[in-house]
Amino acid sequence: MELEVRHLRALCAIADAGSLHKAARQLGVSQPSLTTQLRRIERALEGELFLRERTGCRPTPFGRTVLGRARPLLAEMDALVAEARAQAHGPRLRIGSTASRALPGWLRRLHRRLPDTETTLVVDVSGNALLRMVAAGQLDVAFVHEVEGFPLRVPEGLQVRVLMEREPQFVSMSPDHPAARNDVVHLRELADDRWMVDPSVDGEWDGLRRVLAEAGLDPPLLHADYHTAASLIVSGEAVAPCQPTSGAREDMAIRPLHGDPLAVRLLLATRPGSHAEAYADLREAYREVALSTPSYRAWLRRAGSPLLESA
Incomplete structure (x- = not known):
């Protein structure tokens, strides 16, 4: 062989x-x-x-x-392929991202700024995988989230900018859940619930387990991807962490957690000196979707977040 x-x-x-x-x-x-x-x-x-x-x-x-x-x-091979394709196809911007509601607005702004540039998108649950792709020349930029307490492995040579130093994670549950009557939920109100987590998301499983343990809770945990889990949450079979920008749904309640025990850091990674415009467009796209989500907008105001200030 x-x-x-x-x-x-x-x-x-x-x-x-x-x-x-x-x-x-x-x-x-x-x-x-x-x-x-x-x-x-x-x-x-x-x-x-x-x-x-x-x-x-x-x-x-x-x-x-x-x-x-x-x-x-591998790095040399990936760089060779990337350079050859760039020369063959003209200007191109290859974007990687973990899941985010800011993606459509970000792409729209980039298309407007770079009308002659071909834009491609790779979405992956693993921030580490996306960072490796940037380092290998397979992607130009990557928008990733880093679970608090479990840092991503940033390859040497990448330039990383912080979009949000600490984005709180909310909790999603059935609208019939007793805790859904409150504007803010305490973890103890969810002590008898099963929590759902996707173990393939870097740091997600460890981060949730640590936070529950610190609160003195040891609930059963379900392993599934978040798209599959939506039906379990709606039916009241489980609760799950979710991004604060998650849109409102009639069949699902989304609430902040008291004290914000779960949080992530939002990062944009590029190779040094490239695609500086991507950060400004991402910040405005994220700001747009954050302010369009009432519960998150209220949280940002309570926290006095600089995100409330227009660029």
Whole structure:
């Protein structure tokens, strides 16, 4: 078996994700397929690259040596492809983002500012994956959120600007939930509820578990993506953290949490000296959607947020 670029990319994905399950999801393949591919690579190199543990995978000393050679090769290959495509297709802006209601307004502003530039968008639940794509030359900018207490792994050489130092996370629940009668919800009011979290979102599972533990709560946790979970929340089967910009729905109540125990930091990452205009447009797009959400607008006013000031 001859090693190819895709094999090196798979090894780096496993090392960065820390588990075959997460790496397979990021690569868009099944876990059994990725496991089989890893075994073939290890046979070809005649050495074990990862230690399989209960909590995930970590590189062996031999694996770290291979990864140390693979990463620069992948970076050079990605840069070559990016430069070739840019010359072939003309001006292009490749955007990556975790989920946000600010995306449509951001794209609209960028299209208006750069009418002759082709814009592409990649949405991923993993901020770490998007940052790696910027570092590798696969994306030009990435808008990501970082769960408080669980920092993202920012590759060396990226320029990172802070959009929101601390964005509170609200809670979504059935409108029939007793706590939905209140404008602000205490965690103790949700002590008997099942909490839903997407473990593939970097830091989300650990952040929620820490906050609940600090409040003395140990509720059952459900693992699912947030789109699938909406039906569980509406039916009263679960509650879940949500972004404060989440739009109002008749079948779902969204409330701030007392003391704002859950929070994220919003970041925009680029390569140094590039696409400075993207930050200003993102800030205005985020401000627009924040002020259009009554509960979040009220929170920003109570906090005296500088976001209330127009650029």
